[in-house]
Amino acid sequence: MLAASEEDLSSSETAAELENPCSIPEANDCQFSSTNLDEKSSTSFEEDGSSFHSWSEPQFHDDEHLSAILENLNNKPMEKFSDNLKEWALQYNIRHKALGKLLLLLRDHYDDVNLPIDPRTLLGSPKNTGSRCSSISGGKYWHQGLGNCLRCTFKDLSSDISIQLNINIDGVPLHKSSRAQFWPILANIHGMEHVKPMVIGIFCGQTKPLDVTEYLSPFVNEMIPLLQNGQTINGCKIKINIRCFICDSPARAFLKGVVNFNGIHGCLKCTTEGEYSYISRTVVFPNIHCALRTDTEFRRKIYGKHHKEDSPILKLPGFDIIKDIVIADPLHLLELGVMKRCLIGWRDGSLGFTAKLCGREIEKLSAALTSMKLPLEIHRSMRGIDCIAFRKGVELRIFLNYVGVVILKDILDERVYFHFLLLFAEKNSFQLNQKKI
Numbered sequence: 001m002l003a004a005s006e007e008d009l010s011s012s013e014t015a016a017e018l019e020n021p022c023s024i025p026e027a028n029d030c031q032f033s034s035t036n037l038d039e040k041s042s043t044s045f046e047e048d049g050s051s052f053h054s055w056s057e058p059q060f061h062d063d064e065h066l067s068a069i070l071e072n073l074n075n076k077p078m079e080k081f082s083d084n085l086k087e088w089a090l091q092y093n094i095r096h097k098a099l100g101k102l103l104l105l106l107r108d109h110y111d112d113v114n115l116p117i118d119p120r121t122l123l124g125s126p127k128n129t130g131s132r133c134s135s136i137s138g139g140k141y142w143h144q145g146l147g148n149c150l151r152c153t154f155k156d157l158s159s160d161i162s163i164q165l166n167i168n169i170d171g172v173p174l175h176k177s178s179r180a181q182f183w184p185i186l187a188n189i190h191g192m193e194h195v196k197p198m199v200i201g202i203f204c205g206q207t208k209p210l211d212v213t214e215y216l217s218p219f220v221n222e223m224i225p226l227l228q229n230g231q232t233i234n235g236c237k238i239k240i241n242i243r244c245f246i247c248d249s250p251a252r253a254f255l256k257g258v259v260n261f262n263g264i265h266g267c268l269k270c271t272t273e274g275e276y277s278y279i280s281r282t283v284v285f286p287n288i289h290c291a292l293r294t295d296t297e298f299r300r301k302i303y304g305k306h307h308k309e310d311s312p313i314l315k316l317p318g319f320d321i322i323k324d325i326v327i328a329d330p331l332h333l334l335e336l337g338v339m340k341r342c343l344i345g346w347r348d349g350s351l352g353f354t355a356k357l358c359g360r361e362i363e364k365l366s367a368a369l370t371s372m373k374l375p376l377e378i379h380r381s382m383r384g385i386d387c388i389a390f391r392k393g394v395e396l397r398i399f400l401n402y403v404g405v406v407i408l409k410d411i412l413d414e415r416v417y418f419h420f421l422l423l424f425a426e427k428n429s430f431q432l433n434q435k436k437i
């Protein structure tokens with residue numbers, strides 16, 4: 001076995017990152033939750049108020065845990081100790097450099113210890129991962145593949161099964177102080193909540209992937225035979241279907257190769273055309289009774305300016321690019337969209353139909369927000385109206401669902417308050433209807 005020099009052990013690598021590429025970091029609180037939508041019962045990702053999620057910082061503080069492991073060093077078989085050490089390193093994201101040093105110390109102090117000198121050996125880190133990385137426009141892409149994920153998940157498969165996949169694509173910032181970001185392609189299996197979401201591939205760059213074809217081609221090229229022939233494990237067949245893609249609004253437009261959701265031709269489901277309002281400085285959609293878009297017409301590219309580029313997901317067999325990409329994104333459309341714009345519009349008078357709030361009213365609104373006592377199950381406190389620009393989606397959701405209807409009554413004029421009530425009532429009646437489906 002070759003000893004690894006300190007230079008080999010990149011200080012940025014942590015044990016968990018390399019050991020378990022199939023897992024999703026715990027701090028990524030992107031969660032699957034079922035929500036019924038139109039004719040497809042779909043699933044949406046709930047987010048904590050931001051479209052992005054932070055990775056957890058490495059932790060190295062559990063001295064008691066480590067002490068317990070060391071105390072038992074002489075009392076347990078070496079294999080057990082080695083497993084415990086590996087588990088500890090993964091649990092606390094121990095850096096390879098630190099783990100390598102610990103291995104050296106243990107080997108120096110305990111003559112009969114039989115531990116590897118290289119932390120990667122202890123952790124069983126995958127080899128040749130570099131060969132799965134390729135440079136694409138905007139950064140690098142690592143493809144693990146759905147086949148690998150399924151072989152790992154169903155290693156004990158003993159009968160034929162059929163699975164339906166929900167696919168998610170979104171951006172994840174890596175650090176607060178840099179623009180480096182991941183764009184993972186994730187999949188979970190509908191109806192198998194015990195199976196953790198699987199990481200099919202990850203893009204890493206300073207921006208989002210610049211070319212949708214380069215980014216999605218490895219995924220699509222692998223999926224085509226899997227969808228046609230399924231995956232065989234232990235002689236048993238897994239029949240695979242893609243149930244839907246679940247993404248936020250910007251990612252949906254990118255994935256489909258169409259204009260963004262706030263564009264004049266941005267509606268993904270119908271052919272309505274928006275108009276730019278110079279009063280509210282938004283695109284509005286005055287006509288809601290328009291023909292629905294269809295998969296056949298989309299493939300014939302008859303939607304004019306709706307199309308931007310050809311997306312490789314059109315090659316997926318049996319895939320309906322209209323119905324199989326569900327639209328449920330209250331975060332961007334409703335909370336960070338309409339609710340935030342209303343608050344800014346009321347404050348600044350920029351909506352075009354009302355004067356801006358005076359200083360006294362803004363103070364009153366901020367005081368009401370900051371002094372409000374919220375139920376225990378709501379963990380985030382409200383901030384004043386001067387922090388609108390920094391508001392998280394979850395704060396705006398609380399404002400729309402609970403707080404606004406109470407505190408705006410004495411601040412907004414009657415006509416504007418009634419306008420807000422329409423939004424409040426419509427949102428709640430929509431949610432009720434969804435639950436009934």
Ligand SMILES: [Zn+2]
Nearest residue numbers: 267269270272
């Ligand atoms: Zn529409």
